[in-house]
Structures are given as C-alpha cells and as structure tokens.
Amino acid sequence: MSLASRLENARQQLSAASQLHLLNFYDSLTESEQAKLLKHIERVDWPALPAIVKDALAQRSEAKNSNTELEADDFRPIPPDACGGRSYTAPEEVARLRDIGLEAVADGRVGVILLAGGQATRLGVRYPKGLYEVGLPSGKSLFQLHAEKAVRVQAMAEQRFPGRAGGGIVWYIMTSEATQAGTVKFFEQHNYFGLRRENVVFFKQFTFPCVGLDGRVLLADRHRIQSSPDGNGGLYRAFRERGCLEHVRQRGLTCLQIFGVDNILTRVADPDFIGFCLDKRAEMGAKIVEKTSPLERVGVVTLGSDGAYRVVEYSEISASAASRADPAFPDRLLLRAGNICQHFLTADGLAKACQPEYETRMRYHAAVKRVPYCDPDTGSLIDSPPAENAIKLEKFVFDVFPFAGPKFVVWEVPRESEFSPLKNGPSASSECPNTCRRDLLALHSTWLSASDTFQAFLQQNSKTDASSTEVEVSPLLSYSGEDLANRSDWQEQVRSGGITFHSTDTSSS
Numbered sequence: 001m002s003l004a005s006r007l008e009n010a011r012q013q014l015s016a017a018s019q020l021h022l023l024n025f026y027d028s029l030t031e032s033e034q035a036k037l038l039k040h041i042e043r044v045d046w047p048a049l050p051a052i053v054k055d056a057l058a059q060r061s062e063a064k065n066s067n068t069e070l071e072a073d074d075f076r077p078i079p080p081d082a083c084g085g086r087s088y089t090a091p092e093e094v095a096r097l098r099d100i101g102l103e104a105v106a107d108g109r110v111g112v113i114l115l116a117g118g119q120a121t122r123l124g125v126r127y128p129k130g131l132y133e134v135g136l137p138s139g140k141s142l143f144q145l146h147a148e149k150a151v152r153v154q155a156m157a158e159q160r161f162p163g164r165a166g167g168g169i170v171w172y173i174m175t176s177e178a179t180q181a182g183t184v185k186f187f188e189q190h191n192y193f194g195l196r197r198e199n200v201v202f203f204k205q206f207t208f209p210c211v212g213l214d215g216r217v218l219l220a221d222r223h224r225i226q227s228s229p230d231g232n233g234g235l236y237r238a239f240r241e242r243g244c245l246e247h248v249r250q251r252g253l254t255c256l257q258i259f260g261v262d263n264i265l266t267r268v269a270d271p272d273f274i275g276f277c278l279d280k281r282a283e284m285g286a287k288i289v290e291k292t293s294p295l296e297r298v299g300v301v302t303l304g305s306d307g308a309y310r311v312v313e314y315s316e317i318s319a320s321a322a323s324r325a326d327p328a329f330p331d332r333l334l335l336r337a338g339n340i341c342q343h344f345l346t347a348d349g350l351a352k353a354c355q356p357e358y359e360t361r362m363r364y365h366a367a368v369k370r371v372p373y374c375d376p377d378t379g380s381l382i383d384s385p386p387a388e389n390a391i392k393l394e395k396f397v398f399d400v401f402p403f404a405g406p407k408f409v410v411w412e413v414p415r416e417s418e419f420s421p422l423k424n425g426p427s428a429s430s431e432c433p434n435t436c437r438r439d440l441l442a443l444h445s446t447w448l449s450a451s452d453t454f455q456a457f458l459q460q461n462s463k464t465d466a467s468s469t470e471v472e473v474s475p476l477l478s479y480s481g482e483d484l485a486n487r488s489d490w491q492e493q494v495r496s497g498g499i500t501f502h503s504t505d506t507s508s509s
C-alpha cells in the first residue's frame with residue numbers, strides 16, 4: 001500500500017479515536033520517518049484504546065479506595081487441600097514430590113519461562129537486570145546463577161533417572177525492546193552458561209502506547225509513539241505470536257515454571273514445586289512466602305467469593321485490606337500468601353491462556369508515571385517531566401489464574417531460602433544488592449555449617465578465622481544444599497569454582 005493511502009487510513013482511525021495530534025509533524029518528516037510513524041500507528045488497536053484506558057483507571061481508583069470484595073465478610077482463605085509447603089510437609093513426602101519433578105525433567109517434559117523484559121527503573125541501571133552482579137565472591141550475575149541452577153537440576157534428574165530420553169530443560173526468555181539485544185549478547189558471550197544452545201529461546205514482548213493524563217497518546221519524538229513494555233502479562237500474546245507455543249508443542253513439554261529475573265534465591269525448574277503441582281493435577285500454581293508486613297510490596301494470592309484464585313497486586317490493595325488480621329491467628333495478616341513471581345502452568349493451561357479469547361480477557365492495569373515525551377504542539381523534547389504526566393498500561397502475568405478454576409494450588413516456601421529480590425539500587429536498605437548478597441551468603445553458610453568435612457577444611461585452610469570468611473556455593477555444585485555433607489574434595493572444589501571464598505577481615509588483606 002502506498003504511503004498516501006496508509007496515511008489516509010491512519011488519519012481516519014486517529015480522528016475517530018481523538019488522537020490526530022500524532023500526525024502534527026507528519027509533513028515535516030523525511031519519507032523514511034513518515035513510514036516509521038505510520039508503522040507505529042498501524043500497530044495500535046485504536047478502536048479499543050479509549051475503553052482500555054478508562055477501565056484501567058477506574059480499576060485503580062476503585063482498588064485504592066476500598067477493595068470491597070477483599071473486605072467483605074465472605075472472603076475465603078485458601079483451603080488447606082490447595083496448599084502445600086516445604087516446612088510443614090514430611091521429608092519423605094517432599095522427597096516423593098521431588099522425584100515426580102525430577103522424573104518430568106529427565107523425560108524432557110519441563111520448560112521454564114524467565115520474565116526479563118522489565119526496564120529495571122527502580123534499580124536504576126540502563127542494561128538488563130539479569131546482567132547485574134550483586135557483589136558475590138564469584139562475581140556471578142543473576143542470569144548466570146539462574147542458568148547454572150537449570151544445569152544442575154538437569155544433572156540431578158539425569159542422575160536420579162538415568163537413561164531417559166529427555167532433551168533437557170527448555171528455557172524461554174522473554175525480553176523487551178529495551179532488554180533484547182543486551183540479553184542475547186550476554187548469553188552468547190558466556191556460551192549460554194553451559195546450557196544447550198538449542199534449549200534457549202529468546203522472544204520479545206510487545207509494547208503498549210503511553211497515554212498522557214489528558215487521554216492523548218504521547219509522542220516519543222516527531223516520528224515515534226512513546227510506548228512501554230506491555231507488562232509481564234504480555235507473555236501470553238508474545239508467546240503465541242512469536243511461535244513459542246508451537247515450540248512447546250514440538251518439544252513435547254507438559255509443564256512450565258515461570259519466574260521473574262530479580263529473585264537471587266529463585267529455584268529454577270524447582271522439582272519440589274513442579275512435583276507438587278503435578279501430583280495435585282493442578283493446571284496452574286503459585287509459590288508464596290508469608291507476607292508479614294502490610295506494607296511489603298508483594299501481591300497476595302486470594303480466593304475470591306466466585307471460587308476463582310487470583311493475585312491482588314500490592315499497588316491495587318487498600319491499606320485497610322492489606323492490614324486486616326486473620327481472626328484465627330490475630331498476629332498474622334489475613335491476606336498473607338505473598339506472591340514471589342514463580343508460577344506453574346501445565347502446557348495445556350498455558351495454551352489456553354495464550355488463546356486470543358482468553359488473553360484479551362486479561363485486563364490492563366494502569367501505573368501513573370513520569371514519562372519523557374515530545375510536545376505535540378511545539379515539537380520540543382521533554383526528557384524529565386516535573387511531575388507524573390502519563391499512564392503506562394500493563395498486563396499482569398498472574399491474571400490468568402482465574403482461568404484454572406479450582407485446578408489451582410499454592411506451594412509455600414521459607415523466605416530465607418527462596419526469596420530475596422533485587423528491586424532497588426545500592427543506596428536502598430531493602431531489596432537491594434546488599435540484601436541479595438547477604439541473604440544468599442547466609443543461606444550457603446547454613447548449608448555448609450552442616451558439613452563436618454567442610455568445617456574441618458575451613459579450619460585447616462582459611463587464613464582468617466571462619467567467622468570472617470564468606471563462602472559461596474556454586475549452583476553447579478549444589479542446588480539447595482544437597483551433596484555437601486561428607487565430601488572429601490573441597491580443595492578441588494575451590495580450584496574449579498564449586499566454592500568461592502571471600503575474607504571480610506580487612507586486617508589480613
């Protein structure tokens with residue numbers, strides 16, 4: 001189609017949606033810029049936009065004001081038969097569940113989906129968050145830690161169920177415009193951290209236009225619409241349209257674990273969680289930690305009066321609902337099933353969520369932000385708006401949970417062994433590089449303190465005393481503390497990077 005007819009189409013659509021200002025500079029653009037602008041315009045579903053914006057804003061203000069449903073007396077806690085947890089399950093039962101998970105891995109039925117399209121705004125870096133190193137003795141990045149955990153689970157599965165024909169855990173990595181190039185390059189530079197190249201699939205999520213508080217879509221410059229990633233719930237459309245769903249079918253995967261990039265303690269392809277969900281024949285599941293402070297920025301898993309499970313996001317819960325105490329345990333929160341952004345979906349559940357008729361039922365959520373823009377009247381670029389000026393619209397990955405109906409389960413884990421996210425920069429005091437580093441080393445130290453051979457090795461070899469030596473365990477050596485008890489090869493592990501030391505005693509350096 002010629003540029004002139006594309007322009008005419010665009011003009012008609014924009015006029016009907018009251019967005020004609022996007023063409024204000026069209027006549028002054030070069031031909032290639034005109035083509036770019038038209039391409040941007042053609043990607044947007046203009047007839048749907050006004051209703052999406054209206055709905056997202058209404059949802060937000062309703063939630064902030066009341067959370068009527070959550071405060072209603074008929075709110076139902078998650079029933080015990082839909083819950084499991086490592087701390088209150090007998091070790092033999094956890095071992096049985098782990099075997100179910102490991103067998104699925106050994107048979108090549110398990111995939112993982114990493115959500116790595118976020119812009120890391122709070123962390124304040126301009127590169128993908130997965131590249132971040134929190135200052136561990138080994139200097140490993142989040143991506144490397146995650147990848148090595150997948151490699152280790154693969155090895156554990158092969159050891160437990162030798163001779164199975166599975167082709168390995170398949171890893172789907174969702175990136176965005178902002179993170180795609182840096183992520184792919186990093187994995188290539190590091191030879192996929194030991195994963196098989198054919199088992200790693202990168203796919204890019206889509207974007208959604210940013211809308212000014214006056215309802216007008218923002219320009220980024222004279223020939224581009226300002227947009228942002230469409231939220232981690234953009235997974236489902238991207239998974240379908242980028243061919244990943246078809247890839248899942250071709251590889252014969254039956255279940256997938258979804259996880260966020262920022263939790264340094266994430267158990268990638270967690271056989272316990274996967275085993276629990278498979279054992280319960282759940283279609284979807286969520287891993288949780290107990291939320292102890294009403295102010296903590298975690299969503300909470302709830303069971304609505306309609307019988308559907310869902311997550312109520314921290315940004316959309318009223319203070320009174322978040323603070324409500326459980327009448328049965330007055331010192332605990334009623335809404336305490338804290339979402340740690342690790343989910344389970346069967347391949348069938350995922351295929352359902354990716355169908356357009358389901359995917360379009362997921363609502364957009366609004367976040368009011370400061371967004372750079374190009375003034376549609378003068379063409380000047382405003383890099384740092386003085387106040388919040390725009391709405392970013394995002395879908396949330398967990399908004400598919402209601403589609404599972406009652407086939408939904410929750411797996412509770414101890415925070416100290418599974419949840420320490422990197423959200424903020426080094427100057428913060430929580431969810432920051434320091435706390436991630438601290439929590440990971442504390443966990444590894446509990447694993448190693450149970451190993452007599454390691455304690456003896458430490459005493460013989462450490463230049464300083466044990467209390468001022470930090471020790472990190474490579475995920476390639478141990479996934480969750482296993483295989484450390486009575487080893488005799490500690491010297492070899494130090495040489496090969498299985499464990500890494502760091503002395504905190506400044507006098508000895």
Ligand code: UD1
Nearest residue numbers: 115116117118229231232260261298299339340341396421
């Ligand atoms: C998220 C959860 C919240 C949970 C918390 C735990 C969602 C919507 N919220 O909140 O319920 O309690 O983690 O730490 O899941 N991402 C994309 N594309 C995007 C936006 C985000 O891939 O467009 C990825 C991020 O890279 C990250 C994950 O999704 O890996 C979570 O996003 P983030 O913005 O960090 O979520 P939180 O607000 O912390």
